[in-house]
Amino acid sequence: MAAAASKAAPDRSADAAHADAGGDRIVLEGVTKRFATPTGEMFTAIKDVSLRVAPGEFCAVVGPTGCGKSTTLTLVAGLEHPTAGSVYADGHQVQGVVKGTSFMFQADALLPWKSVEANVAMGPMFRGASKKEALGQARDWLRRVGLSGFESHHPHQLSGGMRKRAAMAAALINEPSILLMDEPFGALDVQTKAIMSNELLRLWEQSRPSVLFITHDLEEAIALADKVIVMTAGPGTVKDVYDIDLPRPRGAVQDVRFQPRFLELQHQIWESLKDEVQRAYAKQGNPIAPAAATTGGAA
Amino acid sequence: MTSVLDPTGRPTAPANDELSIASTARQRNRRRILRVNLARLVLLVFIIGGWQLFTAWKIVDPFFFGQPSGIAKALRDLFVHGTAYGSVWSQIGVTMKEAMLGFVYGVVGGIVFGIALGQSRFLAEVAGPFIKVANAIPRIVLGSIFVVAFGFGTTSKVLLAAVLVFFVVFFNAFQGVREVDRNLINNVRVLGGSRVDVNRHVILPSALTWIIASLHVAFGFSVIGAIVGEFLGAQKGLGLVISTAQNHFDPDTVFATMVIIAAITLAAEYVISLGEHRLLSWRPPSASESTAGI
Numbered sequence A: 001m002a003a004a005a006s007k008a009a010p011d012r013s014a015d016a017a018h019a020d021a022g023g024d025r026i027v028l029e030g031v032t033k034r035f036a037t038p039t040g041e042m043f044t045a046i047k048d049v050s051l052r053v054a055p056g057e058f059c060a061v062v063g064p065t066g067c068g069k070s071t072t073l074t075l076v077a078g079l080e081h082p083t084a085g086s087v088y089a090d091g092h093q094v095q096g097v098v099k100g101t102s103f104m105f106q107a108d109a110l111l112p113w114k115s116v117e118a119n120v121a122m123g124p125m126f127r128g129a130s131k132k133e134a135l136g137q138a139r140d141w142l143r144r145v146g147l148s149g150f151e152s153h154h155p156h157q158l159s160g161g162m163r164k165r166a167a168m169a170a171a172l173i174n175e176p177s178i179l180l181m182d183e184p185f186g187a188l189d190v191q192t193k194a195i196m197s198n199e200l201l202r203l204w205e206q207s208r209p210s211v212l213f214i215t216h217d218l219e220e221a222i223a224l225a226d227k228v229i230v231m232t233a234g235p236g237t238v239k240d241v242y243d244i245d246l247p248r249p250r251g252a253v254q255d256v257r258f259q260p261r262f263l264e265l266q267h268q269i270w271e272s273l274k275d276e277v278q279r280a281y282a283k284q285g286n287p288i289a290p291a292a293a294t295t296g297g298a299a
Numbered sequence B: 001m002t003s004v005l006d007p008t009g010r011p012t013a014p015a016n017d018e019l020s021i022a023s024t025a026r027q028r029n030r031r032r033i034l035r036v037n038l039a040r041l042v043l044l045v046f047i048i049g050g051w052q053l054f055t056a057w058k059i060v061d062p063f064f065f066g067q068p069s070g071i072a073k074a075l076r077d078l079f080v081h082g083t084a085y086g087s088v089w090s091q092i093g094v095t096m097k098e099a100m101l102g103f104v105y106g107v108v109g110g111i112v113f114g115i116a117l118g119q120s121r122f123l124a125e126v127a128g129p130f131i132k133v134a135n136a137i138p139r140i141v142l143g144s145i146f147v148v149a150f151g152f153g154t155t156s157k158v159l160l161a162a163v164l165v166f167f168v169v170f171f172n173a174f175q176g177v178r179e180v181d182r183n184l185i186n187n188v189r190v191l192g193g194s195r196v197d198v199n200r201h202v203i204l205p206s207a208l209t210w211i212i213a214s215l216h217v218a219f220g221f222s223v224i225g226a227i228v229g230e231f232l233g234a235q236k237g238l239g240l241v242i243s244t245a246q247n248h249f250d251p252d253t254v255f256a257t258m259v260i261i262a263a264i265t266l267a268a269e270y271v272i273s274l275g276e277h278r279l280l281s282w283r284p285p286s287a288s289e290s291t292a293g294i
């Protein structure tokens, strides 16, 4: 059903799409998404969002909670349709799930009733590989993310960090040209997060998909990305775009953050983000404004 | 008292190696199980013995309430002499066949409808009121209709059992589909899964937890359906044995048949539990499993 939609789509809009995309992998143009609330009103999650991610570019998105970051990703993935505006992936208008896009969800999305290798093997199997082939690939990918020896474990038998590794293998095994990551390491402790970030960079540099990476952690965003997008408090829209001109390969993320240029960028971006975080807090009726010394405030 | 049963009740000497810690834990566990079983035995003797004594002393009339020794005798009679309409084994066979057929039809129907309605909002809204009404009818009454319509043969019993089973399984399957994590569905869709893949890999396994939980109750219901159906009119079966005994004012035989039914149901329960363990082996061990037996 979805496949048919995405195949049919280019006929009508391919020419326009190519013109609009201008060679960019991901393009959002004036995208608005509204939801019907349980009380029947319309709630605007994101408003007039426009952004572009070039092939092989690593783009991080930061913004206060509830500003519509996850919503933006589900639109790029084709899981939801925009209320207004258009979304292009690989030069084609997104009208359903797109082949070539992988998604690492904010919450755990491994199937708890399947072993780790069966989970990772799902992608190739849905794309027509034989079971044997798919399992072979899955084992190979599990080895690459450092999960050898855990192939036949069930997700609940793994630690949180190991589950994220498995999810990463499941996302990368389809060799996506677009990789969407929604706070993939949000629930991990600082050390594990640093290790996982390094591994992500290592794997990303091998195949260079375009990445849209959502995070709450400004340091993580700057350490990983080529470009950081700051979103406003809900309804979210793009407030600022910062190019991160730190040279690659950057080495361990733990070390990058002490470079003077890193601190400079962090200071700039935090200045922009701070107001939005405060606005978001105020909107939630929270009497206590966030302490000035939250992430990056110290810089 | 405790010191007899649990001599290690005093703080055990600081165990200095893992082995002794493990063995103490094992020992303690064994003792706990022994104590539970002992208490069960005492309770059983108390109930049966009390019943026997009260009826022997005519505080309670054995004519109405039976008597354990009489029930044992009736049970032996059933197995040795059989009934007026064949051996007791053939009665068990007939009832089991009706219950099993009803169980299978009810379960399959419940799963198919539950999953279909759980996924389609349109179907659910259309069928909703009808199902609510059907569910509000005391379903045992349907037994009378089925016996009138389909006669004294097995069909009417199978139907009644199937209807009873259907609703239990249906509501669980329906709820199971409703509770499926959207994230898991989205994940499979993004990975390239079709609608069939989503059903097979996410919705069915997820709903299976709910469906299997309902099977325990459902099997009991299928036996009830078969027995009640026979009670309302049949040529064979355990329900007929009960209704015949009732007409002869023979409570001992009624109780004896109850014992047989209970034994069958417990055996089926055991088989279902085995299947449950196999199918749901992926689940983390739950707290409720360690307090099994209730």
Ligand SMILES: Nc1ncnc2c1ncn2[C@@H]1O[C@H](COP(=O)(O)OP(=O)(O)OP(=O)(O)O)[C@@H](O)[C@H]1O
Binding pocket: A035, A036, A037, A043, A044, A045, A064, A065, A066, A067, A068, A069, A070, A071, A072, A106, A234
């Ligand atoms: N299906 C939906 N129906 C109604 N409202 C929704 C739906 N999905 C999201 N929203 C609303 O849209 C807003 C943005 O949600 P979203 O999940 O995109 O935020 P977010 O930026 O990812 O937040 P966080 O950083 O906390 O994950 C929220 O206010 C949320 O309540």
Ligand SMILES: [Mg+2]
Binding pocket: A069, A070, A071, A106, A182
């Ligand atoms: Mg989110």
